[in-house]
Amino acid sequence: MSSHPEPATQAATDPARQDLARQVGERLRSLRQAAGMSLGTLAEVAGIGKGSLSEIENGARSATLGTLYALAGALGVPLAALLSGVPGSRVASPGVVALLLDVSVEDGWTVEVYRLRIEAGAEHRSIPHGPGVVEHLLVTSGRARVGRVGAEVEVGVGEAAQWVSDVPHRYQALGPVAVDSVLVIRSPGPAAGSL
Template identity: 30%
Template sequence: MTGTARSTLGSALRAIRKERRWSLAEASKHTGLAISTLSKIENGQRSLTYDKLIELAGSLQVDIARLFSGASDGSTASHALLGRRSVQRDGDGFTIEAGVYSYRYLAEDLINKRFSPIVMDLHARSVQAFDGLLRHAGEEFAFVIEGEVELHTELYAPLKLKAGESVYFDSNIGHAYLNAGDGPARILTIASSPIPNDNPLDLPVALPAQS
């Protein structure tokens, strides 16, 4: 992870904490994360996996995109849902190194997304490299871009996938992707994102016609 990516996550967390006038101890009470962990995140010494980022965003009651920007609420992040779009060029996106994975979050400038597209480079080659299987609300689709991948879950036998193959599953169950080949392994994952309000713009909802 580059220094810029590190400082962005840390700066975003620090900005939220300062806006709310929380000490690290107060932030720890709200998020459930240890003071030392929060300090390491703010100083770019600790990263979080996707499931932990979702938990952090939920505990702070912010959209996960806010964790990719040091800007304040109501800032440059795109709030409009109608007609919006986000274009990513090669190398664009917010990158987090989490040891077992390298995450590149796409369309990170948009909030209230229905799903989160992420390009992941897989480094772990055994489930022992994980601090427990990952899990988060929603469903997940993974497409293998490069290499060989082995998906471990709580319910099924390990599943091996090659470039061009894909899997769709319930991400509430514990899961982990492993690099199962000799070279690099890269996947595109699309994870559904819980949204606090299904009608965030308070748009009029069409009612069925009365007979």
């Protein structure tokens, strides 16, 4: 079995992060069981280790942004479903931090709004999301290269980009300063009971 490129990290000692890790774990277990998937099956489909998945479900590990996306994709739910749609939920990968600002479901679509920060020099590659998922990114400071791998565009302050994210895509900070942005992800759905 292959291992996901961004392994889960040990849960932080901060009580708020421990609480989020516990909530994510409970939500993940509930969604996995509702989908009729075993722990081993979900681990295999998401490309992460079964032991790591067990620790995430038990709140003993915090998952990186990439790992959460892999799990959400394997379950066919938006990322916000794993965060229980709680504004203020924060997830990170090396050099990238996403803070959930809002999530809504209307007319058969889930719309997630995140504050996304990409540290200077950092690059984050994201796995494909489900069919029909579209991302919109508005840069509020710095300059970034974003979009589908091989078709990225550069955007600066006040500029926006959008792409269908059903293929690998990336976010990269250009220049010597961090990039602050607003990321909106629009997904068909939600899956039953996902939010």
